[in-house]
Amino acid sequence: MPKPNPRHPNYPIPGGPELRAKGWRQEGLLRLLENVLSVGEDPDNLVVYAALGKAARNWASHRAIVKALTGMDEDQTLLIQSGKPVGLLKTHAKAPLVIMANCNIVGQWAKAEVFYELQRKGLICWGGLTAGAWQYIGSQGVIQGTYEIFMRIAEKRFGGSLAGRFILTAGLGGMGGAQPLAGRMAGAAILCVDIDPERAAKRRAAGYLEQVAPDLDTALAMIDEAVKDKRATSIGLVGNAAEVYPEIARRGIVPDIVTDQTSAHDLVYGYVPKGMSLDQVKGLRDDGQGQLMAASRASIVEHVSAMLEFQKRGAEVFDNGNLIRTQAREGGIANAFDIPIFTEAYLRPLFARAIGPFRWMALSGEESDIARIDDLVLEMFPDNRIVTNWIRLARENIPFEGLPARIAWLGHGERTALALAVNKLVAAGELKGPIAFSRDHLDAGAMAHPNIMTERMKDGSDAIADWPLLDAMLLSSSMADLVVVHSGGGGYAGYMTSCGVTLIADGTPAAAERLEHALTNDTALGVIRYADAGYEESFEEIEAKGIGYVPV
C-alpha cells in the first residue's frame, strides 16, 4: 500500500506487498518511476531535479509507460526514447525489461539551442542522470559523494578533519540541497546561498539545513562563531551567489573551501542572473531566452571571478560538476579552468578501482529493510573504512525521502557480493520486500564527460564516448533489468554521455544470476576503462580480482 507524501500529496510513496504488474521485476521498475516523482522537485510537470530533468516526456507518455509496465511479460522489452515509450517487443527472459535512450543528439547538433528547439517540438526530453532512468532517490543520492569530497579535502589540506573550517557554497536544489548536510556531517561550518527562499525553507523542513540567516552579516557572524567553537553547522542564506561571493571577497574573508552547485549548466532554466527576481526570470524563459542567457553568463563571470580570487588567497576551490567553469570561460574568463573538477582532484583513485556510488532502494517502502542492510554492510565490509564510516553516519543523519534507500561507495566484487547477500535476505523473508539496485551514472565505466568525469584523463581520452555505449550494450547482454543511455540536455547538451542500470533483487535464483552478471560486468568495464587509460590502481585491481581485461 502506498504511503502518504506530505510534500507532494498527489504522489504517494509506493510500497507494500501487492503486485500490480505480472512480476516483481516489472512492479519494481514501476515503483521506481513512482518514486522519482514522489521525491521530485516539480512532479506535476514531471520534473525530478536539475531544472529540466524529467521522468517521462509528458503525461501521455507516462500513462503509456505505466500501462506497459503493468501488462508486460518477462520476455518482453519496453523501448523508451527520450521519455516516450515507442515499442514493446518480444525478446527473452534474460533481456532487460526496459531499455532507454534519452536526449542523445548527433554531435554537431548537440547544442543547447537545438535541444530547446527539439524540446519545444515535443521530440525530446532530458533525463538528467537519474531522473529519466527512474533512479533518483532524493538529495540523499548525492550526499555521500559530496561528503567524500569534503573528507578527501580534509585529508589533503586539513589534517583529516574539517572541524573549525568554513565551507562556502551555493545552490539548495535537488542535488545541491545535499551540501549543508554533507558539510555538517564532515564537521565543518557551511554557508549555502540560494536565490529561492522556498528552496531554503524546503531543505530546512527536510532536516538538511539547520538554520536560515536573515542577512549576510548575521550569516557570517554565525559561521564565525561555529568556526571558533569548532562546531559543525549549516547555515542558509537567501541571495544571489553572483552578489554574495564577491561581497565576501570584498570583505577580505577567505573561506577554507569554496564550491557551487547552482544550476549553472543551464542559462535559461537553471541559473538566476543577479538583479533579477525569480518571476522576472520565469517571464523571460519562453520569449527572452537570448537576453536571459546573456545575463546569466555575465553573472557567472562575476561568480567565478570571486571563486578564482578565493583560490588565489589560499582557499580550496573546486567545481562540483555544474559546468560553471565552461560557462565562465565562454563569458571571457580565460583561466576559469584553474579551478579543478572534483572528480580529477579527489575521486579518480576510487573510480580507477570502479569504486563509486552504488545504491539500493526498499521496494516494500519499509525503513527497517534499509536498517537490516546497513547491518549487513557493516558485517560484510568491516575493513572498508569509507563505507563503514559512511553507513554509521548515514543511519544517524540522513532522513529518508520517498522509498527508503541507501547509497554507498563500493567497487568491483563488493557490489555483486552485497547484492547477492541481499537477494538471499529477500529469499529468506528477512526483508519486507524486494530491493532495487542501481548506481549513479557518474561511475567508472559509465560516463564520458570531458568537463566532469573524464577531465584530464592520463592518456587524453577525455572525449571518447565509446565506454558508456559499450557499458549499455554489455549490460543489455548481462541480464540487467533496465539499461539506459543518457546524454546532456539544456546547457549540458553535447557535454556528456552516460549509462545507467537497475536490477531488482526479488529473492529468486534468476535474480541472483542477473545481479551476478550485470553488476560484475558493469564494474569490470569500469576498471578496464581506467586500465586502458593507464591508471596503476586499475591494473592492481585486474590482477587481484581476475578481471577479463584484454592486454594489447
Next chain:
Amino acid sequence: MPKPNPRHPNYPIPGGPELRAKGWRQEGLLRLLENVLSVGEDPDNLVVYAALGKAARNWASHRAIVKALTGMDEDQTLLIQSGKPVGLLKTHAKAPLVIMANCNIVGQWAKAEVFYELQRKGLICWGGLTAGAWQYIGSQGVIQGTYEIFMRIAEKRFGGSLAGRFILTAGLGGMGGAQPLAGRMAGAAILCVDIDPERAAKRRAAGYLEQVAPDLDTALAMIDEAVKDKRATSIGLVGNAAEVYPEIARRGIVPDIVTDQTSAHDLVYGYVPKGMSLDQVKGLRDDGQGQLMAASRASIVEHVSAMLEFQKRGAEVFDNGNLIRTQAREGGIANAFDIPIFTEAYLRPLFARAIGPFRWMALSGEESDIARIDDLVLEMFPDNRIVTNWIRLARENIPFEGLPARIAWLGHGERTALALAVNKLVAAGELKGPIAFSRDHLDAGAMAHPNIMTERMKDGSDAIADWPLLDAMLLSSSMADLVVVHSGGGGYAGYMTSCGVTLIADGTPAAAERLEHALTNDTALGVIRYADAGYEESFEEIEAKGIGYVPV
C-alpha cells in the same frame, strides 16, 4: 581452406569447412574480419574503405582480436573499443559474442580536429560504417543502393528507363567504384572521374568499369555516341572533378543526372584539391593539415558550384552521402543544400517500411551457396519487383570479391523469413557452409545522420540519436552475434551515429532463434522510428504486420 587473393596475395580469402574457433559463431565472425581485409583498399594499414575506415585500431589489436575470437566460448562477450579489444567477459549464450563502440566522441568535441588528434595518439579509429564492424563486402555492397537510386530517378524523370541518358559522377574508390557498374546496369551512359589512375585501373580490372578514356574530349565523345545509340556504357576519366565538372559546364553540356562520390567528407585524407598531385597531398597529410583542408574546401566550392549550375540547367543532381554540400556550405556556398540528399529524395518511402540493404555472405567461400540463395529469393518473393529484378541483374553482372555475398533490399518479416529459410538449407546440408547475415548501417532504425539519412524528417527529428542507441541495446537483448555503434570520424566526426548487426546462420535451432529475434526486432524498430516521425507507410506496416508499436 582459404583461397588465393590475386589483389592482395597476403590476405587470402577465407573459406572451407575447417574450424579454428570453438564454434561457427566465433569462426564466422573471424572470417568476416579476414574478409574485410581481403577485399579492402589498403589491408597492410588495416584500411578497408573511405580513406580511413579501418578493421582494427592497429596490428597488435588485430592479433588480440583474432586470439580472442579463436579461444572464446559461446557464453563470453568480447568488447571492442574503436578497433581495440579491451575486455572478454562472462555473459551468457544468448548474449552477443562481440560488442563494439567505434569512434563515438562526446558531442561538443566531435569535430574533425579532435578526431585527428585522438587518432594521432592512437586512442581511436574510425570504422566507417562497415569496416570496423567487419561487414564490408567490397564495392558490391553499395551497388544495389546506387542502382535503386538511378531506377527511382528513371521512374521519376525519364519514363522508367535510363537508356540514352548521361550520368556524370566522380570517385572510383571502395564505395564509389560501384557507380559505373550500377549506372550500366541501369542502362545509362555513365562517366566517372577519379584523380587516381590506379583506382580507375583497379575498377577496370575488376570488371566494374568498361573503359578508361585518355582525355575529356574522348570521354565526352564516347558518352555522346552511347547516348545516341541508347547503349549502356561506363567510361572512366582520370582527372580532378573540381576541374572536369566546371569544364563540362563551360562547354554547355548538361548531363541528365549528376552526383559525386569522392571522399569529400574528409578534407585531409580523402578529397584531393585541384592542382595538387597525389604525392603532394600525401606529403601534406601529417604537417600541412590546415593548408590541405583550405585547398580541399576551395576545390569543393568549385565542384559544387558546377553541380548547382547543372541543376539550374535541368539536370537531376543529388548528394550521394559524402557530405560534399556541408563542406561547400562551410566554404561559402549558401545554397549548397538546394541539392537534395538521395535518402530523402528517393529512398524514404522504402526506409519507412524498414526496407533497406540486407546482405548475406557465404562463409564456405563457395559461390554456389550464393547461387542457391539467389534461387531461394526468387522463389520466396516472386511479387517483390525490386528484389527479383535485382537478383536477376546481380547474378549476371556482379563479380564476386572476397567471400561470395549478395545484397538485396528487404523489409520487415522478409529478412527474417529469408534468414530462417537459409538456416534450414544449412541444416539440410544444401549449402557448403554457414551463412552470415548483416545489413548496412544506412538502415531504417539504425542511423541518425541529419545530412544523409535523417535529413528533413517529417517531424524535424533529424538530429535525434536515440534510435541507433536503442537499436544497439535492443539487438544486444535479441541474441544478435555482433552489435556495434559507430559514429563518424575524420570529416564525418559529429555528423552521424549508427548501429550495425551481424548474425551467423549455422543451421542450428539456436541460430534460428537468434535470427528470428534479432532480425525481426531490428526492422520492427526501423518501422517504429518512421511511425514516430509520422510516415503513413510505417503505420500501414505496423497494422499489416502486427509490429509492437506503442501509440502515445
